[in-house]
Amino acid sequence: MRTALSVTSECAPLVKTGGLADVAGALPGAMAPLGWDIRTLLPGYPRVMEQAKRSKAVADIPDLFGGDAAVLKARVAGLDLYILDAPHLYDRPGTPYLDDQGYDYWDNPERFAALCWVAAEIAENGIEGWKPELLHCHDWQAGLAPYYLMKRDRPVPSLITIHNIAFQGLAPADRMGALRLDGVDFNADGIEYWGQVSALKAGLVYSDRITTVSPTYARELMTHEFGMGMEGLLQARAGDLSGILNGIDLDVWNPATDPEIATFKTARGKSRAKSRLQKEMGLAKSDGPLAVVISRLSHQKGLDLLLEALPAFLDRGGQLALLGSGDKGLERAFAEAAGHPNVAVRIGYDEALSHRMMAGGDAILVPSRFEPCGLTQLYGLRYGTIPVVAMTGGLVDTVINASPMALRSGVATGLQFGPITAHAMAGALMRLTELYAEPETWAQLQANAMRQEVGWNASAAEYAALYQEVAEPS
Numbered sequence: 001m002r003t004a005l006s007v008t009s010e011c012a013p014l015v016k017t018g019g020l021a022d023v024a025g026a027l028p029g030a031m032a033p034l035g036w037d038i039r040t041l042l043p044g045y046p047r048v049m050e051q052a053k054r055s056k057a058v059a060d061i062p063d064l065f066g067g068d069a070a071v072l073k074a075r076v077a078g079l080d081l082y083i084l085d086a087p088h089l090y091d092r093p094g095t096p097y098l099d100d101q102g103y104d105y106w107d108n109p110e111r112f113a114a115l116c117w118v119a120a121e122i123a124e125n126g127i128e129g130w131k132p133e134l135l136h137c138h139d140w141q142a143g144l145a146p147y148y149l150m151k152r153d154r155p156v157p158s159l160i161t162i163h164n165i166a167f168q169g170l171a172p173a174d175r176m177g178a179l180r181l182d183g184v185d186f187n188a189d190g191i192e193y194w195g196q197v198s199a200l201k202a203g204l205v206y207s208d209r210i211t212t213v214s215p216t217y218a219r220e221l222m223t224h225e226f227g228m229g230m231e232g233l234l235q236a237r238a239g240d241l242s243g244i245l246n247g248i249d250l251d252v253w254n255p256a257t258d259p260e261i262a263t264f265k266t267a268r269g270k271s272r273a274k275s276r277l278q279k280e281m282g283l284a285k286s287d288g289p290l291a292v293v294i295s296r297l298s299h300q301k302g303l304d305l306l307l308e309a310l311p312a313f314l315d316r317g318g319q320l321a322l323l324g325s326g327d328k329g330l331e332r333a334f335a336e337a338a339g340h341p342n343v344a345v346r347i348g349y350d351e352a353l354s355h356r357m358m359a360g361g362d363a364i365l366v367p368s369r370f371e372p373c374g375l376t377q378l379y380g381l382r383y384g385t386i387p388v389v390a391m392t393g394g395l396v397d398t399v400i401n402a403s404p405m406a407l408r409s410g411v412a413t414g415l416q417f418g419p420i421t422a423h424a425m426a427g428a429l430m431r432l433t434e435l436y437a438e439p440e441t442w443a444q445l446q447a448n449a450m451r452q453e454v455g456w457n458a459s460a461a462e463y464a465a466l467y468q469e470v471a472e473p474s
C-alpha cells in the first residue's frame with residue numbers, strides 16, 4: 001500500500017461543523033481500494049477522546065506549544081486515526097474553534113500550529129514504524145504543515161485542499177515566535193498577509209500542489225471576486241492548482257436503506273416521506289412543492305436572498321422547511337418567517353432531521369454567494385429532491401439546469417439561477433412551481449437526478465492520480 005497522512009481539524013463521524021468533516025471522513029475509505037493507506041491526524045477534542053476510548057499511546061511529545069502531549073492511535077468508524085492528545089490545547093467545551101460563548105479561542109493559531117507541527121514530525125520521523133509518502137492538508141488549520149516541512153528540508157511533499165478560503169488562519173505578527181515561525185519568512189512571498197501571519201497562505205505558498213473541491217471554484221479562486229486576497233498567489237500557482245469534485249457517502253445517503261426515513265427506491269415512493277415531514281414540521285398537506293434548506297446560516301450561503309424571494313414562492317403555493325444555525329440575525333429572521341403557516345424553521349444542528357428533510361422535500365435550495373462544492377445539492381440528487389442552486393462554484397459543476405434543451409434531451413436535474421440576487425432566485429422558485437405542476441416533466445427531473453453519479457469513485461481516482469504525481473514527481 002502507498003501511504004498518506006491526512007491533516008484535518010474535523011472528521012466525520014467523530015467531529016463535524018461543516019462539509020470539511022464529511023470529505024476528510026470519506027476520502028480514506030474511498031482511496032483504500034485504490035491502494036492508498038490514508039491515516040488521519042486529528043486534534044483530541046473531548047468528543048473525539050470519548051469516541052476513541054480504546055486508543056493506545058504511540059508517541060510522547062514533550063513541550064508542544066505550552067504543554068506535554070501524546071499521539072494516540074485508534075480505529076473508529078473504519079478510520080485509522082492518530083489523535084493528538086494535548087489537553088492544554090483541546091480539552092475544552094465548545095466547538096473545535098469557538099468557546100461556549102461563540103467566540104474564537106484566543107489561541108487558535110497555536111492550537112492548529114501544534115497539529116501541523118506534529119504532522120511534520122510524523123512526516124520526518126515516522127510513527128510506530130509507519131511513514132507517510134505525502135501530507136494531505138485541509139484548510140488553514142493544516143496550513144502550517146507545508147511550512148514546517150519546508151523548514152525540515154521537505155522530508156515528504158504535501159498538498160493542500162481549500163474547502164473554504166474565507167477562513168485564513170490569521171495571527172498577529174508578534175505571535176511568530178510562539179508559533180515557531182521564522183522571521184525571515186515574514187514577507188509577501190512567504191507567510192505575511194497584510195501585516196499578519198496567515199496559516200492558509202503558508203499552506204498555499206509551501207505546499208507542492210493545491211486543490212479545491214470543484215473545477216469551477218478552482219477557476220473562480222483566481223479572480224478578485226472570489227480569491228479573498230489570495231487570487232494573486234493562486235494565479236502565480238495556477239499550474240499547481242486543480243479542482244476535484246467532492247463525492248458523498250452512498251451508504252449514509254441512500255434513500256433505499258436510510259434508517260431515518262420511510263425508504264424509497266424511486267421518486268414515486270417519496271410521497272410518504274413528504275407527508276411524514278409535513279406532519280413533523282407542522283405543515284399542512286398542499287399541492288405545491290415543499291422546498292427544504294439544510295445549511296449553516298452564514299453570509300456565504302445567501303439565505304438572506306431566500307428571505308426576500310420567499311413571499312413570491314409562498315404566494316404560488318410553495319412551502320419551506322429550513323434547518324440551520326449560525327448568524328443570529330438570520331436565525332431571528334427565519335424564526336419570524338416561520339409565523340407563516342407554510343414555513344417551518346428549526347434552528348439547530350440535527351443530522352437525523354437532515355435525512356428526513358432530504359427525503360421529504362421536493363426541492364433543496366442552495367442560493368450560495370460562493371460555494372466551493374456544496375454537499376446538500378448532491379444529497380438532493382440522490383434523494384430525487386430537485387436542487388435549486390445559485391450559478392457558482394461546484395453548484396455549476398453538479399447540477400444540470402432545466403433549460404428547454406436540457407429538458408428536451410432528457411438530462412436536466414435541477415435549476416440554476418444567476419445573477420445571485422433575490423430577484424433571480426424568485427424567478428427560479430417560480431420556475432420550480434411551474435415544473436412541479438407538470439407531473440411528467442417533474443418525474444423525469446427526479447429520475448435524472450437519482451441517476452447521477454454522486455459517490456466518491458470518480459473523484460477518488462483523481463485524487464489517487466494526483467497523490468501519485470505528488471509523491472513521485474516526474
Ligand SMILES: Nc1ncnc2c1ncn2[C@@H]1O[C@H](COP(=O)(O)OP(=O)(O)O[C@H]2O[C@H](CO)[C@@H](O)[C@H](O)[C@H]2O)[C@@H](O)[C@H]1O
Nearest residue numbers: 018019020163295296324348349350354371372373374375
Ligand atoms: N443544521 C444542520 N443540521 C444538520 N446538518 C447540517 C446542518 N447544517 C449543515 N449541515 C450539514 O453540513 C454539511 C455542510 O456541507 P456543505 O458542503 O454544504 O458546506 P460547508 O460550507 O460546511 O463546507 C465547505 O466544505 C465543503 C467540503 O469540501 C464544500 O462542499 C463546501 O462548498 C464548503 O463551503 C452537509 O453535510 C450538511 O448536511
